[in-house]
Each structure stands twice: as C-alpha cells, then as structure tokens.
Amino acid sequence: MSERRARDRAVDEGYVLHTYPYRETSLLVEIYARGAGRMTLVARGARRPRSAMRGVLIAFQPLQLSWYGSGEVRTLIRAEWIGGQPLLQGAALLCGFYLNELLLRLLPREDPHEKLFDRYGEAMRGLASEAVTGPILRSFEKSLLREIGYAMVLERDVAGDCGIDPAKTYTYDPEKGPLEVSAVASAGMKLAGQTLLDIARDDFSSAVTQQQAKLLMRLLINHRLEYQPLKSRRIFQELMEL
Amino acid sequence: MDALRCMPGVGPKAAQRAAFHLLQYDRPGAQRLASALGRALQTIRRCARCNSFTEEELCALCASAKRDPSLLCVVETPADLLMLEQTLAYNGLYFVLMGRLSPLDGIGPREIGLDVLLERATDGAAREVIVATNFTNEGEATAHYIGEMLRGRGIKVSRIARGIPVGGELEYVDTGTLAQALVERRPVSNA
Numbered sequence A: 001m002s003e004r005r006a007r008d009r010a011v012d013e014g015y016v017l018h019t020y021p022y023r024e025t026s027l028l029v030e031i032y033a034r035g036a037g038r039m040t041l042v043a044r045g046a047r048r049p050r051s052a053m054r055g056v057l058i059a060f061q062p063l064q065l066s067w068y069g070s071g072e073v074r075t076l077i078r079a080e081w082i083g084g085q086p087l088l089q090g091a092a093l094l095c096g097f098y099l100n101e102l103l104l105r106l107l108p109r110e111d112p113h114e115k116l117f118d119r120y121g122e123a124m125r126g127l128a129s130e131a132v133t134g135p136i137l138r139s140f141e142k143s144l145l146r147e148i149g150y151a152m153v154l155e156r157d158v159a160g161d162c163g164i165d166p167a168k169t170y171t172y173d174p175e176k177g178p179l180e181v182s183a184v185a186s187a188g189m190k191l192a193g194q195t196l197l198d199i200a201r202d203d204f205s206s207a208v209t210q211q212q213a214k215l216l217m218r219l220l221i222n223h224r225l226e227y228q229p230l231k232s233r234r235i236f237q238e239l240m241e242l
Numbered sequence B: 001m002d003a004l005r006c007m008p009g010v011g012p013k014a015a016q017r018a019a020f021h022l023l024q025y026d027r028p029g030a031q032r033l034a035s036a037l038g039r040a041l042q043t044i045r046r047c048a049r050c051n052s053f054t055e056e057e058l059c060a061l062c063a064s065a066k067r068d069p070s071l072l073c074v075v076e077t078p079a080d081l082l083m084l085e086q087t088l089a090y091n092g093l094y095f096v097l098m099g100r101l102s103p104l105d106g107i108g109p110r111e112i113g114l115d116v117l118l119e120r121a122t123d124g125a126a127r128e129v130i131v132a133t134n135f136t137n138e139g140e141a142t143a144h145y146i147g148e149m150l151r152g153r154g155i156k157v158s159r160i161a162r163g164i165p166v167g168g169e170l171e172y173v174d175t176g177t178l179a180q181a182l183v184e185r186r187p188v189s190n191a
C-alpha cells in the first residue's frame, strides 16, 4: 500500500444505508459510520459473482468498514460482519428501509452524529427482536430531528408560554411548537396534552399516544423534507392495499 | 461503440475492440447481429402466464403438459428461473417478477406486478406457491409480502431454505450465513 493510501486510510463501525450499481462490476455504497458520519464509498468488483463483499454489504447489520481516499467518493477496502444482531424479517424490513431513507434524505454528509448512530443501532436491534415497531420508529424520528437541529418543543405551550396540561388539546406549529386550541376549533392536527408529555418521555405505551405521535412526527418530518414525499412510505401504503 | 457499451460487462475498451473488429473484418457478422437484435426486439415479449421472455403467447415451460401446475415458484429474474431448472429438482411452474421490492429505489408492488401474481396464484390451479426470491433484504421483503398477500386467500406459501452450502465447511462459511443458519436451525430427523 502506498504511503498516500496508508495516510488516507480509515476504519470505522458503520451500516450500509443503500447501494447502487456502479460501472460494470462495482457498487456505490451509502454508509452511515460512527465517527465519519454519512459517506459514499465505492466497492470495486463487489458485483462480481464470487466477490467476498457481495453478501456482507447489506443494510441493517453492523459492519466493520475500512476505506481510503479523500474525495467525495472513497474506496472501500474491507467490510466485515460484526454480528450480534439477527437479520430483520417481515414488516420490520420495511421499517428499516424507512429509517434508511430518512437518514439519506435528512442527515448531511460527512458530519459525525455519534449519538444518533447509537440510537440507530438500538433501533436496528429493536426491529430485529420486537414485534411492536411503532415506538422504535417514533423514538428514532425524534432523535433524528434533534440531531439535525430541530429539538421538538413538547412541554411548553408556545402561545401561552405555560406548561402543557395533559387534559387540554393542542395543535402543533412545525416551526414553533404546541399551541392550545379550544376543543371545538376546526381544521388542523389535534393532540392531547398527554400525548406531548408522553413523547417527551419516550413513553409510547398508550394507544392514543402511539397514534397521535405517528401523525405529529409525520407532519414534522414532511415539513423538514419540504413536503417532498418519501418513497418507502408510498410503497408501504401500496403494500397495505394488496 | 456507445451502443455496444449498453451491454453489461462491456467497457469502453471492449466496445472499441468489438466495433473495429465487426467493421473491419466481419461485416456479415455485424449484419447478422443487427438483424438478430432487431428481430428479438420485434418478437420477444412477456409470457402471458409466467411473465418471463418468450417469442410465443406462452413460453415452452408454461405450455408443457409435463409440468405440475399445482406448484408455482416465484423468482426475481429469468436467470434465476434457469438456475432452478438446472437443479432438475423442480417440476412445477414459475412466475417471474422481473425485479424485487426496493422501497429506496421506488420499486413497489405495482412495479413488480404483484397484482398479476395474485391473479395467477388464485386461478385455481396452484396449491402451493414457493417463493425463491434472493436472500437480500429486498428479496426477503418481497417474500414476506407475497406470503401475506396469498396466505390471506388460503394458499399455502413456502420459502426456499437457506444455510450452509452443500459440501461447505463451517470454517469457511461467511459469518452472516452461519449466524442465520443457527437462528433457522431445525431438529435432527431420526428417519
């Protein structure tokens, strides 16, 4: 290995978010790594029939990755399975695709987000082992928004500048936060004060909270995406209609 | 040369070599290639039953009286179909998706014709649907939703098994396969 190559070399724990075919036999690999953040690597020859990387470069599994280079696209040298987590199965796979699309769309490149990386790992382990996926998704969505500079206001009424009353009803301004509404107020999202307080504590045990939190997170994420639709969400809906 | 490069595995150098060769030494060959491609584009279409490529309304496999119509095997590509045929271990019919669910690429149930598969699988002939999509996340998701779709309509759905390759030694098997083989272990039969 040349000196230059050795100098630009990095080793990190990471996940594959998505891969695209590249040239004749290679893959472009979008990764999310603990120290390096989100990056693009080229895996040369990974689409050859006997490539050792072929079966390793799959999403949702923690990998040990090493690469070199300094440009926008670095070159993957090795990818190894770290293990310890079963493969995602069934509907959990769709949840995984959804979280990966969120990261690809919302997380800036080459910016370390270590705390979020740990949350992502927890989410993957949760999706691999738990039957109920809603709370895992909501909790990750909240962490992601906070990481990209959008900490949700959940415990204060931004209009009245007072605490949230669990018994009152609120709407949510994506730029500001919760606003109390009278129970008869017309259009817009309505959230129980209890829901806001539950989300603040990551407590998704109540069915009402789960359902309202899903709508609220969808609103906030759509707002961050400037209302450009998510492919995984459309496909999930189509699958539900089969 | 640019036209030749649209083929997989043909890079700029190979395209140049092929183009010069055809033009310089083998103009009849070039003519044969051009008309064969033209003919194929005109006549090759999707089989009405299995969705694979054929020149007829039905492909030879679907038209054969020797195949067992109670078994329907779902694969991602015509190449996968050929691989399964080479095993000589399967005597049923096929359905080719021409893809897999891939949400991040925008490929959903419509793009791979799950509605057509549903019609095909519920036409009364099939008793069991065997899902032989790849063991990638996309192939697994595809298998899961095919299962959901058909089980709800009273059709038996099975998935091909995965594990250690025949003749495989644990020491040389990749970690992912080994891990999943442990998860999906089965009782040792006493037969």
Ligand SMILES: [Zn+2]
Residues within 6 Å of the ligand: B047, B048, B049, B050, B051, B052, B058, B059, B060, B061, B062, B063
């Ligand atoms: Zn056919």
